Amino acid sequence: xxxxxxxxxxxxxLIELNVYxxxxxxxxxxxxxxxxxxxxxxxxxxxxxxxxxxxGQIDYDRLFLVLKEMSIAIFITSLAQWLMNRINNKIxxxxxxxxxxxxxxxxxxxxxxxxxxxxxxxxxxxxxxDADTFSDGLLMGFTQLFTGVLTILGTIYFMVxxxxxxxxxxxxxxxxxxxxxxxxxxxxxxxxGKQAKLRGTETSYIEEIILNKNIVRNxxxxxxxxxxxxxxxxxxxxxxxxxxxxSSIVNPSTRLIxxxxxxxxxxxxxxxxxxxxITVGGLTSFLSYASTYGKPFNEISGVITEFQNALAxxxxxxxLIDSDVETNEGIEKIDDAKGTIEFKDVCFSYDKSKKLIxxxxxxxxxxxxxxxxGPTGAGKSTIINLLMRFYxxxxxxxxxxxxxxxxxxxxxxxxxxxxxxxxxxLKNATVKENLKMACPDASDEEIxxxxxxxxxxxFIKRMPYGYDTIISGENGSLSQGQMQLLCIxxxxxxxxxxxxxxxxxxxxxxxxxxxIQSAFNKMMTGRTTFVVAHRLSTIREADVILFxxxxxxxxxxxxxxxxxxxxxxxxLYRSQIE
Numbered sequence: 001x002x003x004x005x006x007x008x009x010x011x012x013x014l015i016e017l018n019v020y021x022x023x024x025x026x027x028x029x030x031x032x033x034x035x036x037x038x039x040x041x042x043x044x045x046x047x048x049x050x051x052x053x054x055x056g057q058i059d060y061d062r063l064f065l066v067l068k069e070m071s072i073a074i075f076i077t078s079l080a081q082w083l084m085n086r087i088n089n090k091i092x093x094x095x096x097x098x099x100x101x102x103x104x105x106x107x108x109x110x111x112x113x114x115x116x117x118x119x120x121x122x123x124x125x126x127x128x129x130d131a132d133t134f135s136d137g138l139l140m141g142f143t144q145l146f147t148g149v150l151t152i153l154g155t156i157y158f159m160v161x162x163x164x165x166x167x168x169x170x171x172x173x174x175x176x177x178x179x180x181x182x183x184x185x186x187x188x189x190x191x192x193g194k195q196a197k198l199r200g201t202e203t204s205y206i207e208e209i210i211l212n213k214n215i216v217r218n219x220x221x222x223x224x225x226x227x228x229x230x231x232x233x234x235x236x237x238x239x240x241x242x243x244x245x246x247s248s249i250v251n252p253s254t255r256l257i258x259x260x261x262x263x264x265x266x267x268x269x270x271x272x273x274x275x276x277x278i279t280v281g282g283l284t285s286f287l288s289y290a291s292t293y294g295k296p297f298n299e300i301s302g303v304i305t306e307f308q309n310a311l312a313x314x315x316x317x318x319x320l321i322d323s324d325v326e327t328n329e330g331i332e333k334i335d336d337a338k339g340t341i342e343f344k345d346v347c348f349s350y351d352k353s354k355k356l357i358x359x360x361x362x363x364x365x366x367x368x369x370x371x372x373x374g375p376t377g378a379g380k381s382t383i384i385n386l387l388m389r390f391y392x393x394x395x396x397x398x399x400x401x402x403x404x405x406x407x408x409x410x411x412x413x414x415x416x417x418x419x420x421x422x423x424x425x426l427k428n429a430t431v432k433e434n435l436k437m438a439c440p441d442a443s444d445e446e447i448x449x450x451x452x453x454x455x456x457x458x459f460i461k462r463m464p465y466g467y468d469t470i471i472s473g474e475n476g477s478l479s480q481g482q483m484q485l486l487c488i489x490x491x492x493x494x495x496x497x498x499x500x501x502x503x504x505x506x507x508x509x510x511x512x513x514x515x516i517q518s519a520f521n522k523m524m525t526g527r528t529t530f531v532v533a534h535r536l537s538t539i540r541e542a543d544v545i546l547f548x549x550x551x552x553x554x555x556x557x558x559x560x561x562x563x564x565x566x567x568x569x570x571x572l573y574r575s576q577i578e
Contacts, residue, residue: 009315013138016099020091030084031146037073037080039154039292044070046162046285087141096135102321109325112390113350121204126320129203130196137310144303146308148296155293159397162286163278170293173261180253186417188305191243193312198236198314204420219396220420236536247305254297256290259573265290294435328410337497338401339366339528341387345397348551350385357382357551360396364544369524371539372570373529374548383548387530388414418496422503424483432467433458434486439494452493453519455512456485481509488516499529513538536573545569 007396017024044066044266107115115123118498159167209216209225216225235390259406310359343362349355364370372380385391387398389410398405406412418438426434435450436442442450447467452456459482465468471478478486491499501520522539533539540559547562547569557569562569 009311009318011313012318013311017091020094023087023091027084027087028146028544030087031082031150034077034084035147035150035154037077039151039158039289040073041070041077042285042288042292043158044073045288046279046281048281049284050279050281055398075135084147085143092135092138093309095138096131099134099317099321100127101130103131103317106321106325110387111392112325112385117460119201119204121202121207122200123320125196125200125203126192126209127314129199130316133313134310134317137306137313140306141310142305146297147515148300148303151296152293155289155296159289159293160288162289163269163272166272166278166286168264169264169268170261170290173257173264174297176257180250180257183366188243188246188308191239191246192309194425195236195239195243195309196312196316198239202229202236203230205229211306243309247308248303254261258293258295258297262290264289277424281354296498301353326410326421327392330406330408330410330413333409333412334401334403334416334543339498340364340399340401341498341528342397342399342498343383344397344493345401346386346398347394348382348391350391354396355551357386360551360553362553363544364530366528367526368543369529369531369541371533371542371545372548373533373536373539373545373572380548381502382551384502384530384532388417388419388500416496417498418494419489419502420484420491421502424480424487426471426478426483426486428469428470430465430468431463434471435467435490435493438490442493447489450489453492453522454485454489454516456482456489459485462570481512485512485516492519495523495527497527499524499527500532501529502532503534525556535577547572 032171048063048066048070051059051066077286107127114552156171159170185577205228209229216222264505266287269278269286272278273280322376341362341364343360346357346360348357360383369430372383374380382391386393387405389405392406400408400413400416427437432444433448435447437448443466448457451460460467460469463477517538531542539545543558545555545557545559545562546553555565555569557565563573
């Protein structure tokens with residue numbers, strides 16, 4: 001990442017800190033108190049040494065006062081440091097929580113096209129791992145940067161007070177440490193950025209393998225999966241090793257220079273003490289300051305290294321937070337939907353270089369059941385995605401009751417549709433809580449009635465706690481068919497004016513499907529319904545059947561009409577019957 005972008009990310013970090021101005025000011029005050037009283041101790045130590053001239057020549061009264069003052073300084077230092085750490089922890093974790101909240105909230109509003117085109121595990125890595133790394137770097141910056149800078153300034157002040165000549169040696173040699181730290185740290189940022197990116201890719205791959213573990217084993221894919229994982233893991237190891245190597249040599253390199261400076265101070269100070277230019281106690285204090293003076297540079301070099309990592313992770317977090325969201329410029333609402341839907345000259349492609357749907361025209365009357373069939377990849381689910389505005393059309397219009405869906409409030413638009421999809425989703429909660437998602441006010445009697453209609457009641461009652469059994473979307477105790485029945489039950493509790501059934505019974509056995517068909521018929525009565533199905537026996541009663549091929553409606557009519565035409569639909573239907 002170039003310096004301009006790094007500067008931009010740093011500015012964003014500072015903007016995030018603006019809310020905590022008062023807390024930061026208190027932290028700086030505590031840091032100043034910590035540094036001041038810490039640096040007072042070497043002076044007091046030197047005075048204590050000067051109180052002991054020789055055997056039998058000890059000024060006990062003065063020594064007691066010095067030790068008393070030293071005890072007070074140590075107590076104040078400990079208290080100020082505790083307060084500073086507490087404030088810094090709160091600032092850091094508040095910011096991290098805020099960033100995570102915003103990133104997850106943005107994920108709920110992002111365009112589906114952007115989410116679908118990106119590895120999902122990478123989003124998990126950004127919100128969890130990158131946020132943690134960012135908070136670690138930020139916390140180190142707060143706890144060590146303030147105290148480090150103040151310690152350097154304070155140490156210079158006290159060293160000049162004792163001997164400006166020796167202090168000059170220390171100060172002149174200081175830029176060597178800074179230049180070396182800057183040279184090394186400038187090379188660590190790109191490695192930390194690569195490490196974060198590879199970590200996201202690996203997380204996504206692990207998630208993919210776990211979610212499809214049955215298929216992986218069935219296809220005897222374990223060894224291949226392991227080989228691919230080893231390639232990713234080796235790439236991550238190499239990036240992490242390089243980042244760690246460059247970051248780890250900063251501290252020992254600066255420590256070497258600081259130790260050389262310390263040795264020079266000891267030699268020069270010793271010669272001056274022999275000549276009487278400085279007392280033994282004064283030299284003791286100065287050597288303590290010379291040692292203290294080098295430590296903040298080591299700490300700051302560590303902060304710079306961690307901050308490079310934090311900036312790389314912050315860049316990935318901000319990239320997610322700044323992602324485009326769904327446009328919701330519509331102000332109109334459908335209060336009493338009739339369900340008349342019209343596609344007028346609609347054009348759409350996922351990849352703009354490859355055409356999919358071109359000049360699609362379709363009119364669905366209120367209450368009609370429209371079945372969409374066709375080969376895989378023909379654009380069946382795409383039509384549904386466009387109708388729900390999960391994807392935006394490239395051209396033309398989609399009208400509901402004469403209103404362009406782009407002029408309708410997007411939440412209002414979707415609330416008028418009930419959806420049962422092939423992909424089931426149940427949250428980590430009880431069966432009852434899952435069923436009440438669409439209708440929070442539903443009574444127990446209504447829930448049981450809906451479950452009986454979908455033939456879900458029998459298996460729910462066999463669960464350990466019935467409707468109060470906790471389940472999740474990946475619960476091993478439920479089959480895909482059972483989860484799909486629960487999703488159908490959920491829609492039946494609060495049936496909107498229009499329905500979308502996208503392979504709604506794909507995981508349900510034929511016998512159960514026949515049993516719940518009456519419930520489906522009741523649910524669809526008087527409601528405009530779109531049914532996407534591969535099992536053609538389930539759509540024979542549809543008012544209109546659309547055969548979609550390569551994004552175009554190539555055949556249209558009811559079941560009898562299409563069989564009479566003896567075209568695409570008839571051939572597909574006969575192949576299934578046979």
